[in-house]
Amino acid sequence: MRKFKILVASTLFLSLAVACQKDEVAPIEEPTAAEEVVQQSTLELNDEVIGVFKRNFFNVGNVKVVDFMLPDGSYESRYQVEDDITFSAEQYEILAALNTTEKNYHTNNLVSSPRTISIIGYTGGSNALSSKERTALQYAVNNYNRLNLSISFSLTFGTNYQNKDMVVYYNPNASGSGGSAGFPSGGRPFKFVQIYGLDNFSTDVNEHVITHEIGHSVGFRHTDWFSRQSCGENTNEGVGSIGANPIPGTPDGYDPTSVMLACFSNNEDGEFNSNDVTALRYLY
Numbered sequence: 007m008r009k010f011k012i013l014v015a016s017t018l019f020l021s022l023a024v025a026c027q028k029d030e031v032a033p034i035e036e037p038t039a040a041e042e043v044v045q046q047s048t049l050e051l052n053d054e055v056i057g058v059f060k061r062n063f064f065n066v067g068n069v070k071v072v073d074f075m076l077p078d079g080s081y082e083s084r085y086q087v088e089d090d091i092t093f094s095a096e097q098y099e100i101l102a103a104l105n106t107t108e109k110n111y112h113t114n115n116l117v118s119s120p121r122t123i124s125i126i127g128y129t130g131g132s133n134a135l136s137s138k139e140r141t142a143l144q145y146a147v148n149n150y151n152r153l154n155l156s157i158s159f160s161l162t163f164g165t166n167y168q169n170k171d172m173v174v175y176y177n178p179n180a181s182g183s184g185g186s187a188g189f190p191s192g193g194r195p196f197k198f199v200q201i202y203g204l205d206n207f208s209t210d211v212n213e214h215v216i217t218h219e220i221g222h223s224v225g226f227r228h229t230d231w232f233s234r235q236s237c238g239e240n241t242n243e244g245v246g247s248i249g250a251n252p253i254p255g256t257p258d259g260y261d262p263t264s265v266m267l268a269c270f271s272n273n274e275d276g277e278f279n280s281n282d283v284t285a286l287r288y289l290y
Contacts, residue, residue, distance in 0.1 A: 007090055007184040007185050007186070007215055007218050007219060007268070007269065007270060048083055049071045049083045049084070049085060049095060049098075050071075051069065051070065051071050051085075055069070055085070055098075056069055058098070058101060058102045059085075059087055059101075062101055062104065064087045064088060064091070065087065065088050065234075066087070068087070068088075068089065069085065069086070069087050070085075070086050071083060071084070071085060071086070072084055072085075072086045072092070074086075074092055074198075075133075075177055075179060075200075076198065077128050077130070077133055077165075077167055077173050077175045077198070078130075079131070079132075079133065082094065083095070085098055089186075090184060090185065090186035090187075091186070091188065091222075092186060092188055093188070097188070097191065100191065115189050115190045115191060115225055116190060116193075116224070116225045116289060116290075117157055117190050117193060117194065117195050117224050117225065117290075118193030118194075119155075119156035119157050119290055120156045120157070121156075121157050121158075122157075122158050122159070122160050123157060123158070123159050123160070123171045123172060123195055123224075124159075124160050124162075124169075124170045124171045124172070125147065125159050125160065125161050125162075125170060125171065125172040125173070125174065125220075126161070126162050126163065126164060126166070126167050126170045126172070126173050126174070127139075127140050127143045127161065127162075127163040127173075127174050127175075128163075128164075128165065128167060128173055128174065128175035128176070129163050129164055129165060130164075130165035132176075132178050133175045133176050133177065133178065134175075134176060135163075135174065135175065135176050135201075136176070136205065138204075138205075138209050138212055139176065139201065139204065139212055139216075140163060141209055141212075142209050142210075142212030142213040142215075142216055142276070143161070143174050143216050144161065145209070145213040145217075145276060146213050146216040146217040146220060146276070147159045147161045147220075149213075149217050149276070149277065149278055150217075150220070150286075153278075153283060153286055153287065155286060155287065155290040156290045157224060157290050159172075159220075170197075171194060171195055171197065172195055172196070172197055172198075172199060172220070172223060173197060173198060173199065174199045174200075174201065174216060174219075174220075175198075175199070175200060175201075176200070176201060176202060177200045177201070177202040178202070180200070180202035180203065181203070182202070182203050183202065183203030183204055183207065184201070184202065184203065184204075184215060184270075185199065185200055185201040185202070185215045185216065185218070185219040186199075186200050186219065187199045187200070187219040187220070187222040187223045188222065188223065189222060189223070189225060190223065190224060190225050195223045195224050196222065196223035197223075199216070199219045199220065199223060200219075201215055201216060201219070207272060208272070209276075210274055210275050210276040211270065211272055211274045211276070212276075213274075213276030214265060214270055214274035214275070214276040215270065217265050217276060217278070218265050218266060218270070221265065221266050224290075225289070226266050226285070227266070228266055228267060228268040229256075229260075229261050229264040229266045229267055229281075230260055230261070230264075230267050230268055231268070233260065234268045234269070235260050236262075236267035236268050236269040236270070237268050237269035238269075253284070253285045253288050253289070254288060255281075255284040255285075255288065256281045256284055256285050257281060261279070261281050263279045264279055264281060264282055265277070265278050265279070265282050266282065
């Protein structure tokens with residue numbers, strides 16, 4: 007999620023990627039411990055790779071290979087699209103093999119339910135969440151749990167993230183303000199949720215960004231996927247095999263207060279709007 011004007015996505019959309027940024031909110035990166043590169047950038051960036059993302063209706067204006075930091079400070083090579091959506095080599099191969107005829111407003115990949123998702127706020131070293139970020143994470147988890155969905159979250163804090171379904175951590179090396187995540191696969195949520203550059207924003211804005219990134223991790227796309235209007239753009243993120251099925255009861259057009267807008271502002275309150283709640287209850 008990027009902070010253009012610190013905007014985020016309007017209607018909830020499911021997806022297989024990772025991304026989000028707003029007005030002054032930058033993409034989320036992962037905490038830094040021992041900076042060990044566990045895998046060099048062996049992924050190739052060529053016309054074929056760009057074609058796969060384009061065929062799946064991603065904005066291909068800034069596709070690149072990045073060293074993605076994990077909570078323990080190690081790195082792995084990943085593709086990055088739309089500033090905050092990352093794909094491992096395995097995830098890219100799955101994307102490349104997908105059928106691109108589906109058209110949905112929510113992603114075709116969801117978390118299998120009923121399920122209690124174990125989520126940990128990382129507290130180790132330079133990748134640790136600040137006190138404000140920990141409070142915001144608790145608020146974000148509360149946003150989901152109070153809806154009594156078929157998925158719920160069990161939150162702890164610490165460094166033992168390996169056996170958890172999801173870990174939220176700070177990336178001290180990222181530029182800008184915001185966060186990043188990805189989409190579910192195999193019935194499981196996306197594991198790594200990064201945030202960064204949010205120190206000077208309110209707890210509510212931190213809550214907003216974390217709630218948004220968790221939304222991606224359980225299958226929601228940006229609600230303004232069709233225009234990225236919240237970022238001051240007019241580009242279509244596309245539909246493709248990741249899906250974009252309209253969710254009954256939610257608007258087809260721009261929803262200016264959705265927590266799932268592509269970009270966010272410094273006025274966010276961190277809460278779902280009524281359309282976000284409708285979408286969550288429909289899917290889970």
